[in-house]
Amino acid sequence: MSAEPERLIVGRVSGVYGVKGFVRVFSETEPRAAIAEFPRLWMQRGADWELLEVEAGRGHGRGVVLKFRDTADRDAACALVGSTLAVEREWLPPLEDGAFYWADLQGLRVETKEGVDLGRISGFIETGANDVMVVQGDRERLVPWVRGRYVLDVDPAAGLVRVDWDPEF
Structure with a gap:
C-alpha cells in the first residue's frame, strides 16, 4: 500500500x-x-x-x-x-533560495532576537505593502513579514523564526 x-x-x-x-x-x-x-x-x-x-x-x-x-x-x-x-x-514549482511556501512556515515557533518566545505562526495576511505573519502565543501578534528588518532568520529545520519585535506590541 x-x-x-x-x-x-x-x-x-x-x-x-x-x-x-x-x-x-x-x-x-x-x-x-x-x-x-x-x-x-x-x-x-x-x-x-x-x-x-x-x-x-x-x-x-x-x-x-x-x-x-x-x-x-x-x-x-x-x-x-x-x-x-x-x-x-x-506539483509545486521549486523555490529560489531563501523563499518559502507559507504552508512550510505554519506552526513554526517565533522568538525575538533576545530569545523571548512569542508563540507559533498560525497564518499570514496579505496586505498591499507586505505580508503579515499572525503569531499565536499568550495573545495574537501581527508581525510584518519584512526580511532583514523584522524577520531576521528563518530556520524551518529548527522550527524557528527569529524576529526584531517588541513583545509588548
Missing part, C-alpha cells in the same frame, strides 16, 4: 457560478488565479479525498471560478460547496 501524498491546502469551494457546473473558489494561491493552472486538484468532502480533473478555470473579479470535468450542471456544483481544495507538494 502506497503512502498518501503530502497535500497542501490551496483553497475552498465557496459557491456556484452559473448553470454549467462552474464553482466559485476562494483561492489561497498567489496570484489567486494560479489555482486554475493545476490540471488536477484534490478535493476533500468530509473525511474523504478525491482527485478531480480541472476542465476550465479563470480569475473572475477578485475571485476564481473553476469547472471540474465531472461537474455538468448547477446541481452537481452545489454538492461541492464547502469542499477543501489541495495540491500535492511535488
Whole structure:
C-alpha cells in the first residue's frame, strides 16, 4: 500500500457560478488565479479525498471560478460547496533560495532576537505593502513579514523564526 501524498491546502469551494457546473473558489494561491493552472486538484468532502480533473478555470473579479470535468450542471456544483481544495507538494514549482511556501512556515515557533518566545505562526495576511505573519502565543501578534528588518532568520529545520519585535506590541 502506497503512502498518501503530502497535500497542501490551496483553497475552498465557496459557491456556484452559473448553470454549467462552474464553482466559485476562494483561492489561497498567489496570484489567486494560479489555482486554475493545476490540471488536477484534490478535493476533500468530509473525511474523504478525491482527485478531480480541472476542465476550465479563470480569475473572475477578485475571485476564481473553476469547472471540474465531472461537474455538468448547477446541481452537481452545489454538492461541492464547502469542499477543501489541495495540491500535492511535488506539483509545486521549486523555490529560489531563501523563499518559502507559507504552508512550510505554519506552526513554526517565533522568538525575538533576545530569545523571548512569542508563540507559533498560525497564518499570514496579505496586505498591499507586505505580508503579515499572525503569531499565536499568550495573545495574537501581527508581525510584518519584512526580511532583514523584522524577520531576521528563518530556520524551518529548527522550527524557528527569529524576529526584531517588541513583545509588548
